[in-house]
Amino acid sequence: MRVTSFPLATLRDTPSEAEITSHQLLLKGGFIKRVSSGIYAYMPLMLRVIEKISHIIEKELNKIGCSKLLLPQLHPSELWKKSGRWEGYTEGEGIMFNLKDRQDRSFGLAPTHEEVITYIASEIVKSYKQLPFCFYQIQTKFRDEIRPRFGLMRGREFIMKDGYSFHSSKEDLIDFYKIMEKSYENIFENCGLKTLGVEADSGAIGGAASKEFMVTADSGEDSILFTKSGSYSANIEKAISLPSKEKPLKNFSKSLIHTPNQKSIQDICKTNNFDPSQIVKVIIYLAKFEDKSEVPLLLCIRGDQSINDVKVFNLIDKTKQSNLLTLSIIESDLEIKKNLNELPLGFIGPDLKDQLIKKNSSWEKKWVRIVDHSAYNLSKFISGANKVDFHKFFNSWKFIGDNYIEADIRNSKAGDYLDKDSSEILLEAKGIEIGHIFQLGQKYSKKLDAKFSNQKGLLENIWMGCYGIGVSRLAQAAIEQNHDENGICWPIQISPFKVVLIATNLKDPIQEKLALSIYKEMQENNIDVLFDDRDERAGVKFKDADLIGIPFRIIVGRDAIDNQVELISRSKEIQLKLSSKELVEKFLNESKLM
C-alpha cells in the first residue's frame, strides 16, 4: 500500500486525553479515533492489525475443529429473561444497552452471546451423535461500562472473539477445555505476545473452572500472583496461599487495654508497640439477597491481611437458596444508626453481640461470623473490646463457640507461601486480561432448555464451555508490551505491515525508479509492504515509521545509483547494506527469524 493512498493521520503532540502509553501511541499514530467515550473508529492501519490477529485466531481454532459463524447483535429480551440475566444486565448498574422496537418489544445489544448460541444449539442438537462441536465468531460487543478507560482497553464497543463448545459429558467438556487452553497459548504466542495463564474466579458468567490469560504490564488493571518457577499462578480474586508467620505475642496480665483514639491498626501498633500480625481486624459487611433478605456479616482477619470480597461473596452465596446480589462494607452513619445500637467503630471485637442489632432493623438479627484462617490460627491476639477507646487481649477463640464459619476470605499477597511444605513464595504483577476460558457446565443449557438424547436414549442438558479473546484489547496490550521512546514496536506477526519502504529523496529519478521496482517486486512476492511515497523529507518518514512501529525498513538513498539499499529492523538489531537484487530474499530470511 502507498502512504498517499490514505491519510496517515499521525500527530506531532500527544492528545491530552490519553494516559497510558499504548493509548497515547494509538492516537498519536492515527490508529484510532475517538467518537465518544469508550467508542472508537479503527483506522486503516488499526484494522490491518485487527485482521492479522483475527486470522491467527481463526487458523488456530480451525485447527482444533471449531467452526466460525456470525451471530446477531440485537437480542430479544425473552432469551435473556429465560437465562435469568435480563434484569441484572439492564437494571441498576447493568451493563447491557437496551432499547425497544416500534412494537414496543425489548431488545438488548449483545454484551456476550451465551443465550443466543444456547438457543441455537437447542434447536439443532438432537442426539449425542452430533456432539461435540464448537462455534466461534469475531464481532463487535457492546457493554455500557461503568467507566470506559484507556482507549481500547475498556471500551463500550469492542471486538471480541467468543467461542462456545457443546458436549455430551462433563468429561468431554474438560478434555476440550484443555485443548482450548493449549490453543489459546498458541494464539498468543503466534501474536508475538508474552502471556501468563492464571486461575480465575468465573464471576458473572458462571460455571466451574476458568482461566484467564494475562499480558503482564504495569498499566494492567488486574493483580496476579505467581511463583518464580511457574508452578502456580492465579489472579488475586482466586489465589490461595499461606500468609507469612505472625510475630509472637507475649501474655498480658489484664485483658483490657486502654487505647484512646487509636482506631486504626497502625495507631494501636505504633502506640503500644504491637505488630499488625498480632491484631485481629473485625469488619462488618451487609449481604443483600434477591429475596430481599439482608444479612449482616462480621468478618475477622489478621491485622496485616486484607479481605477478599470475591471469596466472601462466593462463600455467602452458597449459604442461601436465594441469589446474593450485593455485598458491601457497612460504613454509612445513617445505616449504622438505623440498624444498630451504639457500634464502637474502630474498637469492634470478634465477640460483638447479636443484641446490638436493633429489633426493628430490616437485617437478620444475628451476625454471620466468618473467621479467616489467618485470624483463627492465632492462639493469642489483640482485638477491639467493643467499647470505645479500649482493646482487649484474647488468649483463645473459645468464646466464639460453634457459632462461626472458618474459611479463606483473605487476599493473597506477594511474599505469601504457596503451601505448608513449600519454600516457594508468591510474586505479584499487574496484568491485562486478554482471554478467558470457562467450563460453563449446564448452567445455560438448563435455563434455555437445550437438551440432547444421550446413549441411553434419555434427555440430558448439553455440557458447555465458553472461550473469549478481547481482540481489540489484545492489539492495544501488544503495544503496552512492545514500545520504546520513539513509538510502537509491533510484533511482526500482527504488525499492519511487515516492512516500510522509504526513498530519502523521491525527486531523485534514480531513487524513484529503484524504489518503485522494489515496491513492485515485494508486492509480487506477497510481502506486506508500505511504500512511503509522500513528498516529505527523510526525517519525517523515519519518525513516522518508528511511531507506527513497522518492524522492518528499507531505505533507498544515496547508494541507489549503485543499486545498493539498506534493510534495517525497527530495533536496529539488524542493519544491512545490500544490493537491491538480493533484497527480497534477504528480507524473507530475516523476517522469518523474528
Place this chain on the structure above:
RNA sequence: CGGGGCGUGGCGCAGCUUGGUAGCGCGGGUGCUUUGGGAGCACUAGGUCGUAGGUUCGAAUCCUAUCGCCCCGACCA
C-alpha cells in the same frame, strides 16, 4: 454513582484572579530555498472561547444551569 480535574482553530497550550471583543507553538495551504532523523524564509486559510440562560454599556473572563471528556473506586474481553 461518589471523589478529583478539564472543555479556547486539526493537536498541544496561554489568556480568566483584576470584564474592553482572542493569542502562541505545532499542524494545513501557496511560493522559493533545502533534502539520511519531525528544515528555513515569506505570504495565507482556519475559532459562535462546549451549550443555554443571566449580570453588565460591554463576558473566553463574573453568576446559574446543562452537556461532554479525562483520572481514582465498584464492572470486565
